[in-house]
Amino acid sequence: MTNHNMSDLIEEYIKQLLEEEGLVEIRRTDMADQFQCVPSQINYVINTRFTVGQGYHVKSKRGGGGYIRIQKVELNHHGDLLSELEDWIDQKLSVKDSMAILQQLYKYDIITKREANLCLSLLSSDALKLLDKTTEEKTRACMMKRLFERLRYEEKE
Template identity: 45%
Template sequence: MASQNVTDIIERYLKALLDAEEEVEIRRAQVAQRFDCVPSQINYVIKTRFTPERGYVVESKRGGGGYIRIVKVKMRTDCDLVTWMIEQLPSQIGVQDARLMIQKLYDEGIVEQQAGNMMLNVLSHQTLNVADADTEGRLRARLLLSFLRSLQYERTH
């Protein structure tokens, strides 16, 4: 049996909680203690595996009564998903996060495979070919925003 990565185990645990409830509230230290890891490991899992691009919204409150709330986002219609993505799109975005967003659009039937692949090609590091990572991330975000807006308008007719 292959050894399991603690990050994957924590992700599965949190997703199991979210299967039972659309929203969960956890205390970072308690989850870290449960999995015998450092609290920063919990932060890493939440930051990388529970992102808006993957359909989650995370809220947190620091301090003694602090918590981390993870909400599984449900979309009612295609247009709602596109609108939500537009609202959540950061001013710069990496290739992997852009890929996850496009995959979500494909999974929801908003874009077909060919259109998704074209979007991925346009947003790739090779195509953008910008030496500065920040500039590339901003350019990728602007292009993705343009794609999303065109999808939004196509869906409203």
């Protein structure tokens, strides 16, 4: 082997599996045994080298039958618009502004009318009524940014 560190080797192995299968489901302890390292090393590699920003969707389930599932995703062709809208959102977002954003997403065929209406329901003041006004607007902004992050990527089929 060449002069690679353990993290590089683990990353290369997972990427090779992804190339062959498209979807990888691993057990952290099994990988740690295979590479003769601690399980936290596997976590480190996954958390730093298989992020949404790098084009991966990671799902994990803890416990005895737990697993880590990694899937390659592709950048959505509306990524620039979504980035602009996300930059426009400050730390707080009003219901009125969230409505306007969802209308833009619908207008550009990024989401369907049904999806826009579902998002409106979730972002409404009624849905967040247990929160004070400032916390409500901060929560709405966070939820909208999370929506943008997810919309930027389409799962590869």
